[in-house]
Amino acid sequence: MSEEKFSKIDRRQFLSGVGVGATLLSVNPALALQEEQEKLDPDAKVNFAGIGVGSQGGSDVDAVVAEGGNLVALCDVDSKYAAKKFAQYPNAKKFKDYRVMLKELGSEIDAVVIGTPDHTHAVIAMEAMKHGKHVYCEKPLAHTVHEVRALMAGARKYGVITQLGNQGHSYDTIRRTCEWVWAGAIGQVHTIYAGCGEFKDVYTQTRNLDKVNQHYDVPEGLDYELWVGPVPFREYTPFWVPWNWRGWLPFGTGTIGDWFCHVVDPSFWALDLGAPTSVHAEVAGGYNPTTQGLTYPSATKITFEFPAKKGRGAITLVWHDGETPITKPQDFPSDDEVPRTGAIIVGDKGMIVHGSHGAGGTHLQPASVREQFADTNAPAKKIARVKNHHWDWLDAIRNQRQAGSNFEYGGRLTQVALLGAIAIRFPGETLQWNEHSVKFTNNDAANDYLDPHYRKGWKL
Ligand SMILES: NC(=O)c1ccc[n+]([C@@H]2O[C@H](COP(=O)([O-])OP(=O)(O)OC[C@H]3O[C@@H](n4cnc5c(N)ncnc54)[C@H](O)[C@@H]3O)[C@@H](O)[C@H]2O)c1
Structure with a gap:
């Protein structure tokens, strides 16, 4: 494809994006006018490609x-x-390298869906956005804070429609939870207890630490160089390819990275949590991932402090995972159960108890508050209901709006999880976070983990 053709396609793709309209308008009104004429038809088919489709990415496709x-x-x-996924879609063109695919397909696709492991989200999403493609990317948005920030900036710059894969964000239950908080059902919120008790053996792999140094032949069909992608090379082992990479620091983000964007999404939205000012981790058994190995501890408790803002007070968020269950708050009703995976949002008038993924099973406590806000007396619906998360993304592309968990929102949500994953490497220390300088102010070693440290030949 010639450069000229690429730049035409590129610009047209950009023109179909929401953010770029304003950018172009300020730069060149004539182009902005042309943009109006080149908008996608609201009923248009969105042509897309799936990248990383062996498991969750295949379900997204x-x-x-x-x-x-x-x-x-x-x-x-x-x-x-x-x-299996390749066979399910015999007419889809097949590729191994997303860079080759993006170049070869050019304007044949408008969008991509990314379901690769966490450590390759950023390079793939950025390359797709540079080609003007709208992006649906699985959670967490990236593996490191700097990657997240670059993707947020990239989405703004290229004006594409983005969606993080925290599908619960599009459920009715998360909307109802926000509306309860906004209606004052539980009063002033001061504490959130959240966490996850799933897949404990996956996130902690201490039992396999010795085994990953043994030699294993790379299986036929796998391009392991590409699987490793931008991060420092480590020899292949079936202990991290496929799926189990989530428990290994070089590729995954542990329980907090895997679950925070599902479990804390309701609080993050309802309370506009934004960025914390500090994060403090305690880990089980004195295990220290920085000095002792490549995997995550068997249990963590991570405390984030969020400053007061816009009509609400400061909020403490306590995250628990692995063997440490979610803390039972004072006055928790004896006939209710603390969720194994989920959250309890505690205010001065009551609590909201919910599970994972869009506040599944959300309910108010105590009974008096529940009765006051019963379905017949529910607060006004302030947030539009959407059919589902993938529909929301497609509809946003067709109608020139942003999707609900776009990279601006999903990036900030992911960032909190990643700050927690860094704190795990410094157990017992309170790391002070400065959102403006994007740095910890009291620990330089911790700042080193904000950066992805790509190997030669890779950049965002
Ligand atoms: N939203 C959810 O409910 C949910 C559930 C599970 C997983 N996830 C997320 O989905 C992502 C994938 O997780 P998974 O469990 O499916 O992992 P997986 O290892 O089972 O599958 C990843 C797929 O990506 C492919 N892949 C790896 N690197 C690639 C590359 N550079 N280019 C193209 N393909 C590549 C692999 O071969 C594999 O097919 C993760 O980010 C995970 O957090 C989300």
């Missing part, structure tokens, strides 16, 4: 197809692991 997306191509570094 199915979900986008179910909502009318037109699948053009599938890309996966592991033709065996992705074989």
Whole structure:
């Protein structure tokens, strides 16, 4: 494809994005006018490609197809692991390298869905945005804070429609939870107890620390160089490819990275938590990932402090995972159960108790508050209901609006999780976070983990 053709396509793609309209208007009104004429038809088919489709990414592809997306191509570094999905869509073009795919397909696709492990989200999403593609990217948005910030800036710069894969963000239950908080159902919120008790053996892999140094042949069909992508190279082991990478520091973000964007999304939205001012981790058994290994501890308790803002007081968020259950708040009703995975939002008049993914099972406590805000007397619906998360993204593309968990929102949510994942490396220390300088102010060693440290040949 010629440079000229690329830049035309590129610009047209940009023009179909929401943010870029304003940018262009300030730069060149004539172009902005042209933009109006080049908008996608609201009913237009959105042509898209799936990248990393062997597991969750494959489900995302199915979900986008179910909502009318037109699948053009599938890309996966592991033709065996992705074989089922490849077979399901025989007409989709198949690729191994997303860079080759983006170049070759050019204007044949409008959008991509990314379901690769956490450590490759950023390079893939950024490359797609540079090509003017709208992006649906699985959670957490990236592996490090600087990658998250770069993706947020990239989404603004390229004016594309983005959606983080925290699908519960599009559920009715998260909306109801926000509306309860905004209606003052539980009064002034001061504390959130949240956490996750799932897949304990996956996030902590201390039992396999010795085994990952043994030699294993790379299985046929897997391009392991590409799987490692931008991060420092480590020899292949089946202990992290596929799926188990989430428990290994070089590739995954542990329980907090995997679950925070689901579990804390309701509080983050309802209370506009933004960035914390400090984060403090305690870990089980004195395990220190920085000095002792490559995997996450078997249990963590991470305390974040969020400053007061816009009509609400300061809020403490206490995250628990692994073997440490979520703290039972004072006055927690004896006939209710602390969720194994979920959150309890505590205010001075009551609590909201909910599970994961969009505040599943959300309910008010105590009974008097519950009765006061019963369905027949529910607060006004302040947030529009959407069909589902993948539909929301497609609809946003077609109608020139932003999706609910766009990179601006999903990036800030992910950032908190990643700050927690860094704190795990400094157990017992309170790390002070400065959101403006994007730095910890009292620990330089911790700042080193904000950066992805890509190997040669890779950049954002
Ligand atoms: N939203 C949810 O409910 C949910 C559930 C599970 C996983 N996830 C997220 O989905 C992502 C994938 O997780 P998973 O459990 O499916 O992992 P997985 O290891 O099972 O699958 C990842 C897929 O990506 C492919 N892949 C890896 N690197 C690639 C690259 N550079 N280019 C193309 N393909 C590549 C792999 O071959 C594999 O097919 C993660 O970010 C995870 O956090 C989200």
